[in-house]
Amino acid sequence: MKYLRWDETLFKDETVFDPDYLPEVLLHRDKQLTALAANLRPALRNSTPIHTLLFGPPATGKTSAMRTILNEISDYAYTAYIRCPLARSAYKVMARIFERVCKHQPPQTGISITRLYDSICQKLADDGKALIVAFDDFNFLDDDAANDILYTLLKAHEEYSVKIGIVAATTERVMLDMKTGAIFHPDEIYFPLYDEEEIRSILMQRVELGFYEGAMTDEAFDKIVELTTKVCDLRFGIYLLRMAGIEAERRASRKVEVEDVEKVYEGGAKVFLAKSISALNSDERETLKIIYSIKGDVNSGEVYKILKAEVNMSYTRFYEIINKLERLRLIDIVMGRKGRGRTRYIIKKYNADVVMAALEH
Numbered sequence: 001m002k003y004l005r006w007d008e009t010l011f012k013d014e015t016v017f018d019p020d021y022l023p024e025v026l027l028h029r030d031k032q033l034t035a036l037a038a039n040l041r042p043a044l045r046n047s048t049p050i051h052t053l054l055f056g057p058p059a060t061g062k063t064s065a066m067r068t069i070l071n072e073i074s075d076y077a078y079t080a081y082i083r084c085p086l087a088r089s090a091y092k093v094m095a096r097i098f099e100r101v102c103k104h105q106p107p108q109t110g111i112s113i114t115r116l117y118d119s120i121c122q123k124l125a126d127d128g129k130a131l132i133v134a135f136d137d138f139n140f141l142d143d144d145a146a147n148d149i150l151y152t153l154l155k156a157h158e159e160y161s162v163k164i165g166i167v168a169a170t171t172e173r174v175m176l177d178m179k180t181g182a183i184f185h186p187d188e189i190y191f192p193l194y195d196e197e198e199i200r201s202i203l204m205q206r207v208e209l210g211f212y213e214g215a216m217t218d219e220a221f222d223k224i225v226e227l228t229t230k231v232c233d234l235r236f237g238i239y240l241l242r243m244a245g246i247e248a249e250r251r252a253s254r255k256v257e258v259e260d261v262e263k264v265y266e267g268g269a270k271v272f273l274a275k276s277i278s279a280l281n282s283d284e285r286e287t288l289k290i291i292y293s294i295k296g297d298v299n300s301g302e303v304y305k306i307l308k309a310e311v312n313m314s315y316t317r318f319y320e321i322i323n324k325l326e327r328l329r330l331i332d333i334v335m336g337r338k339g340r341g342r343t344r345y346i347i348k349k350y351n352a353d354v355v356m357a358a359l360e361h
């Protein structure tokens with residue numbers, strides 16, 4: 001082979017950089033793991049678990065914590081892990097739970113959601129086991145579906161004597177209707193953003209698992225930590241580790257250097273931005289564009305003035321947009337003093353050229 005020399009790789013184990021790789025040890029998440037385990041522990045004795053909401057910004061370990069505890073519990077209770085973006089209707093969710101509990105696929109047609117549910121409860125009662133249903137990215141379920149499925153599942157213990165616990169991970173609050181809200185009071189576990197030292201130790205753990213010793217220079221690693229801290233997104237850091245490794249291999253170097261990180265940063269940021277930007281409507285894009293076209297410090301009043309001249313928008317709506325851009329981590333908002341009053345300052349998180357290029361697409 002001329003181009004692919006497998007013997008010269010810098011990677012000891014490249015799979016540790018896969019998006020769905022689950023580390024054996026989740027650093028800095030002891031508190032959250034312990035709390036979740038305590039809430040679900042009743043399932044081991046076939047009593048009702050405490051419903052739990054895992055709440056926090058993207059890439060703070062919600063999915064990883066959920067999967068870690070589900071893995072541990074799955075020897076003692078039934079577990080169904082639902083990726084909500086892939087199963088948006090109540091029927092699809094119920095079909096997925098059926099598959100996990102009854103160990104076969106539901107018939108393709110002609111079976112109602114109630115019949116599926118009856119079979120699930122029958123099996124739980126026969127086996128005397130509890131069921132944990134874990135909804136990941138819960139905010140992706142349609143509102144009706146969320147209400148429907150929760151209501152049906154939570155009514156279970158009244159109609160049948162079965163024990164069902166709900167865990168939901170979400171970055172946004174989900175509005176439930178009164179009927180469902182009245183019976184679903186989850187305990188909330190918060191997942192805060194990682195600070196720089198935490199990011200450093202988590203990325204170091206991946207380097208040790210993924211690269212051969214000495215393959216990552218200190219300078220390149222520091223640069224990755226710096227870039228990751230700036231955008232506060234561990235996924236971006238893990239992506240940079242891998243891509244910089246591939247770049248170093250491409251130029252046949254035995255070490256990853258700062259130049260490799262710089263080379264892959266722009267492309268990487270674009271990919272990450274493209275994803276967040278695709279979730280924006282045209283007003284939100286316009287706001288982002290104005291923010292990034294102003295040089296230096298930006299205060300929110302200034303942005304609103306420019307925006308209002310272009311599109312007719314109320315201040316309340318503008319305020320919502322700014323908050324959404326912050327949630328998606330495209331900007332930071334800090335409060336500052338200006339003259340007599342307090343002003344919101346907007347801090348840009350990315351290089352302006354990179355954001356503009358991503359907005360073009």
Ligand SMILES: Nc1ncnc2c1ncn2[C@@H]1O[C@H](COP(=O)(O)OP(=O)(O)OP(=O)(O)O)[C@@H](O)[C@H]1O
Nearest residue numbers: 023026027029057058059060061062063064202234
């Ligand atoms: N404490 C941690 N230790 C090691 N790796 C972690 C930790 N927290 C997160 N990660 C890694 O960071 C990435 C994102 O984590 P995860 O998917 O669990 O976040 P999330 O909170 O579910 O994000 P989202 O809200 O976007 O779904 C994954 O690759 C995961 O392995």
Ligand SMILES: [Mg+2]
Nearest residue numbers: 062063136137
């Ligand atoms: Mg997740």
